[in-house]
Amino acid sequence: xxxxxxxxxxxxxxxVTRRSLLFGFGYSLLLSTTLLGCxxxxxxxxxxxxxxxxxxxxxxTESSSSKVIRIxxxxxxxxxxxxxxxxxxxKRLEPEGVKVVWSEFAAGPQQLEALNAxxxxxxxxxxxxxxxxxxxGTPLVYLATTPFNGRTVSLLVPTNSPAKKIADLKGxxxxxxxxxxxHYLLVKALEKxxxxxxxxxxxxxxxxxxxxxxxxxxxxxxxxxxxxVTRTEQKKIGRELLHGGELRDTGNFYSTSRKFYQENPxxxxxxxxxxxKAEVWSKSNRKEMAQLLAPVTQLDVPTLEKMHGKYEWxxxxxxxQVINKxxxxxxxxxxxxxxxxxxxxxxxxxxxxxxxxxxPQEVLARQ
Numbered sequence: 001x002x003x004x005x006x007x008x009x010x011x012x013x014x015x016v017t018r019r020s021l022l023f024g025f026g027y028s029l030l031l032s033t034t035l036l037g038c039x040x041x042x043x044x045x046x047x048x049x050x051x052x053x054x055x056x057x058x059x060x061t062e063s064s065s066s067k068v069i070r071i072x073x074x075x076x077x078x079x080x081x082x083x084x085x086x087x088x089x090x091k092r093l094e095p096e097g098v099k100v101v102w103s104e105f106a107a108g109p110q111q112l113e114a115l116n117a118x119x120x121x122x123x124x125x126x127x128x129x130x131x132x133x134x135x136x137g138t139p140l141v142y143l144a145t146t147p148f149n150g151r152t153v154s155l156l157v158p159t160n161s162p163a164k165k166i167a168d169l170k171g172x173x174x175x176x177x178x179x180x181x182x183h184y185l186l187v188k189a190l191e192k193x194x195x196x197x198x199x200x201x202x203x204x205x206x207x208x209x210x211x212x213x214x215x216x217x218x219x220x221x222x223x224x225x226x227x228x229v230t231r232t233e234q235k236k237i238g239r240e241l242l243h244g245g246e247l248r249d250t251g252n253f254y255s256t257s258r259k260f261y262q263e264n265p266x267x268x269x270x271x272x273x274x275x276x277k278a279e280v281w282s283k284s285n286r287k288e289m290a291q292l293l294a295p296v297t298q299l300d301v302p303t304l305e306k307m308h309g310k311y312e313w314x315x316x317x318x319x320x321q322v323i324n325k326x327x328x329x330x331x332x333x334x335x336x337x338x339x340x341x342x343x344x345x346x347x348x349x350x351x352x353x354x355x356x357x358x359x360p361q362e363v364l365a366r367q
Contacts, residue, residue, distance in 0.1 A: 069093070069267060071122040072111050073102040077227060077293050077304065079278040079313055080124060085292050086281075089274045098267065106206040107177040112138060112255070121260050122271060126181035127250035131330045134348055135339035139258040142348050144272060144359060145322055147312040150248025153181050153225045155189065156238035158217065163241055167193045172220035173201040175210040179338075181244070182223030184329070187336070188247040197336060214238060227297060230307050234299075250325055251316060255348070269358045276315055276360045283313040315363045318355050 074080035083089055090100045105111045108125030112133040115123050122143075133140055155174075157163050166189050176182035187197055203210075203219050207228060214222040215237050222238065232238040254272075261268065282289045290304035297304065316322075323346060330343040356364060 067096075067098045068101055069098060069122070069264075069271070070101045070103055070120050071271070072120060072124050073104040074124065075104065075227070077297065077308070078311065079282040080275065081293055081296070082282050082289060083275050083278040085296075086278065088277065089271065092270055092274055093267075106208060107180050109133075109177065109179045110206070112140065115140060115255070115257050118257070118259075121256055121264075122268075123255050124252060125255065126184065126252055127326060127329050128179050128181065128184045128333065130253055130255055130348065131326070131333055131343055131345065132179040132339060134330070134343045134345065135333075135341060140255050140348050141258055141261045141350060142318060142326075142345075143254040143256055143261075143268065144363070145253050145316045145318060146251040147314060147316065148248045148251055149311050150185070150244030150246070151310040152229075153185055153223070153244040153248065154229045154240045155186070155242050156214065156222045156224060156229065156232055157220065157241045158214075159236055159239050161220065161239075161241075163221075165193065166190060166242060167195060169221050169241075170195065170199050171201070173203045173218075174221040174223060175203040175205045175213055175219040176223040177206050177210070178204040181225065181248070184250075185244045185247050186223050187332070188244075188249075189242060192247070226307055226310065227299060230303060231298060234303070250329060251322075261350075265354075265358055272315065272358060272363070273360050276363060279313045279315055282308075314366075315360070317359055317364050317367050318349060319367055323349055 071084075072080075073084065084102050093100060103114070103120060105114065105120075108123070108129030109132060111120060111123040111125055112129050114120035116133065116138045123140075130138075130140055130142065155166065157169070163169055174186060176186060186200075186202075190197060190199060200221075203213070205213055205219075207224060210219070210222055210224065211228060211232075213219050214232070221241065222232075224232075229240065233240065256268065286305055286308055287301070290301045290308060294301050294304055299307065326345045330339075330345050333339045334342050
């Protein structure tokens with residue numbers, strides 16, 4: 001642990017190098033939306049406020065301490081959210097003088113932009129954002145994965161929509177965050193019915209903006225995840241047309257930058273040790289988990305318990321099968337013409353020996 005302390009005492013600056021600035025511009029072009037022929041809404045005040053809050057929090061953090069690990073805040077109410085609420089990681093790292101900062105982002109692509117810019121250290125995304133990030137030159141590292149949990153992602157339509165299957169949305173506007181699990185599952189759902197992505201009008205919107213557009217009837221469908229699904233259904237604004245239960249064939253990924261991994265493998269190990277404890281606790285204490293997280297949501301405890309019933313908890317190790325599947329995802333996006341070059345996802349994975357040093361033993365045993 002002295003090594004950890006020594007490594008974290010090295011200076012961590014917030015300046016973005018020329019390379020990062022150039023990357024940020026290119027990555028923004030790749031992921032942002034100026035939809036030609038697609039209906040999209042301008043950013044809402046809510047989204048602007050979130051971005052401003054994140055930027056402000058990062059500036060305060062960076063000016064007040066040089067020993068910081070910045071982790072994405074979970075909005076899907078998973079064990080990662082439990083880890084934050086229980087404060088166990090903070091207690092574990094306090095003796096080492098390391099401060100934990102939780103930062104909120106609209107979705108996975110925004111996390112990985114921050115990761116590349118050096119303003120986020122641990123990201124949690126679906127399978128597609130890392131592929132788009134790698135295509136844009138992000139030197140990221142895949143750290144661990146999760147169960148598929150496809151049931152937690154749904155295609156919503158307005159409550160009065162006549163649509164009974166996805167084919168009924170042919171030629172209609174469907175909102176989703178570009179390069180997200182919603183984007184990926186939309187492709188899968190359309191292919192299952194013999195359709196292509198070009199058969200619908202893709203409307204690229206981050207979740208807060210898509211929420212507004214859907215509520216105002218400006219789009220005909222919305223592919224989104226929990227807790228947006230449950231909230232939308234409870235408000236009787238939309239209903240589930242289909243979910244990703246039988247469509248999803250990938251898990252989420254925890255990732256970091258290559259630089260952060262190289263400088264802080266011991267810190268990453270501690271993070272996963274504490275996260276795995278939160279995973280185990282969440283699996284055995286569903287009601288307590290709902291009670292713990294209810295104050296930070298607009299959902300009551302029974303609703304949270306029902307929503308959590310859609311999830312399977314537990315970290316999973318990186319295996320050859322996981323790597324091969326991620327390569328299939330990358331090849332699919334290239335074939336769709338949505339990334340500019342073929343991506344070798346192995347560039348972002350570690351060796352088995354390296355994974356063994358940062359992954360809890362009980363997780364490694366699941367290989």
